[in-house]
Amino acid sequence: MSIIKYVIKELRRHLWRTVAGISGYVIAAVFILLVLSVTKSNEKDSFGILKGTGTHFIVYIPSNISCCVSCNNEGAGTGGYLFAEGVLTIMLDNDLITSIKKIDGVKDAAPYLLYKLYDKKLNTEVSLGGIDTLNIATKSNVCAATNIIAGKYLSDRQDEIVAEESFAMAHRLSVGDTLNIYGGKLVLAGIINSGIRPGKADIYAPIENVRTILKEKLKCMSPGFDMNIVLVEVTDARIQKRVIDQIKKEMNYLSVSSYNCYEPASKVMTIVEKTSGLLTVLVFCFLIIFSTKTQLTSLIERSREIGILKSLGWSDFTLSRQILLTSLIQSFIGVIIGCSLGLLIILLININNFRLFDLVKFQFQFSSIPLLISLSLAGGVIAGIFPIIKLYRTKAGDMINNYL
Amino acid sequence: MGESQIECIALGKQYTRNKQTINVLNDINLTINLNEIVIIKGRSGAGKSTLLNLMCGLIKPTTGKVIIENKCISELPNNELSRLLSNHIGIIFQSFNLLPTYTIYENIEIAMVPDGSKPRLNKDVIMSLLEQFNLKEKATLLPAELSIGQQQKIAIIRTLVRQPSIIFADEPTGSVDDETAGEILHHLKYLKEQKGATIVIATHGTVPESFADRVIFIENGQIKSNKK
DSSP: OOHHHHHHHHHHHTHHHHHHHHHHHHHHHHHHHHHHHHHHHHHHHHHHHHHTTTOEEEEEOEESSOSSBOOSTTTTTTTOEEEETTEEEOOBOHHHHHHHHHSTTEEEEEEEEEEEEEETTTTEEEEEEEEOTTOHHHHHHTOOGGGEEEEOOOOSOTTEEEEEHHHHHHTTOOTTOEEEETTEEEEEEEEEOOOSOTTOOSEEEEHHHHHHIIIIISOOBOSOOSBSEEEEEESOGGGHHHHHHHHHHHOTTSEEEOOOTHHHHHHHHHHHHHHHHHHHHHHHHHHHHHHHHHHHHHHHHTHHHHHHHHHTTOOHHHHHHHHHHHHHHHHHHHHHHHHHHHHHHHHHHHHHTOGGGSSSOOOOOTTHHHHHHHHHHHHHHHHHHHHHHHHHHSOHHHHHTTOO | OOOEEEEEEEEEEEEEETTEEEEEEEEEEEEEETTOEEEEEOOTTSSHHHHHHHHTTSSOOSEEEEEETTEEGGGSOHHHHHHHHHHTEEEEOTTOOOOTTSOHHHHHHTTTGGGTOOHHHHHHHHHHHHHHTTOGGGTTSOGGGSOHHHHHHHHHHHHHTTOOSEEEEESTTTTSOHHHHHHHHHHHHHHHHHHOOEEEEEESSSSOGGGOSEEEEEETTEEEEEEO
16 A cells, blocks of 8 residues: 555545645635735736836036027027026937937836916917837826827927917917917917926927927037937836836936936835735744644644554654655645635625625735745645654654554 | 564553553563564553553653564664565554554555556455455455454454454454454464564453463563563
């Protein structure tokens, strides 16, 4: 008779004890699965929000002189200049974007041309932002089509602009108005409210159009005209600081400006991650304690029998294998049933759309099954260790006489 | 004088129960020779079973040591003791120690598991022994379905099946009728004569002294007489 046959016989012999042992793993597996399915799916949702919170910043090179001086009649002497965050900047070329994009953690980088010019008719300085409308870094740092509150967003038309709501209100502008500004006639296609953004301007136009305005209409003289600001988007709020540090390290001539919103987001994400991890560890600990207790009880109940086997020459190693195998079989059966049951529960919850769980989303995590199986098997091994130590330390005669 | 096979030197055993120390055995010095049948005789509680358990390594002595085949078994690592028990020592317990939920066949078979011998071979040996003891048809029954005498026989078959060189038997005929007792003793004698086994029997009197080569009388945990 093989050891495995004895193990199966033992499991069948004490059916209720076996059922109790297996049920411990079933309960633990179902619970961990539900916890993981809730935390992971909610983590996914909340991370989707949090990851994008503050994951952007701008870089530029500050200067004390304007490198692009307007020299046409309208602009001459009126102080038109490239700027960022209230300071003058110099022009940057496209190679810088390429270098920034290569940094690990940078999701995307976009060029931005921000120019300010005094307008006699409006009697104020008007800032014009030239943007790459489709780039995600533009959307987070400057404005996006979703920020439109009236009219439409920028199209391919060269004379179209969108204006910030505050600017439009101050100058009583409406959608469709034509502005004689920046050396030409620009049509207000839409009004936008972009909120608080590091690259905010009064009016926006596609970057190519702004380049044309600056070069051809204002006759600005500056090499390049690619951009004066690089807008950067990182993949995750938690790595933003590292990316900023890396940029500062590699390109120390750049000024990096961020609203630091990523810091609280990063902290919240870490808390969410740690909470789900802690819950899993706690359940795992309870699982081990429960199964160790079951295995120890089994050993105490079987002590006389094991003592007899020892007296017949069964080695501690053989008996340990038997205990370990018993424990492992229970944990394996338990986790398989637990996973199936967990899947069924999640399916039922999702199909019936239980009201109680309206706010909590259960999403089955197939990727957590190998983790659960590994955890349960590890639990099975750990649960078998204490009985095995006891087995090695106790003499056959004492076991037969139940002096454990 | 024959070749010494089992040697007890200054052997003692104490138990502590409820903060009270009980001296079960005191300063036992004893030599058992190869191919010898020794009866350890004494009243209930004299320490016979404890001495037997100490000699086969089932319990640890408080003092002294037991040497079997030049090995101090009380100091043997667990795996070596298991090997010794598996290959050389057979124990017949007073209370049979059959596993209640295993069939008769399985109860005998478990004694062969440590050998790793082939199941087919095991089956032939087991069935042959069951036939010798007229228990062949009981192979698939559980111990509780057998009489006390039959259970005792099964416990003996379980020991005989491995043909050990040393047999420790605790009251092997204590629970059986005279006829069965005769059968059991006949088999033990056969093992001594045909297989060269050394046999140590603990009894309070159910085994006749004439059966043994030597009788050791124990009283209050001490040897009172050791005669041929």
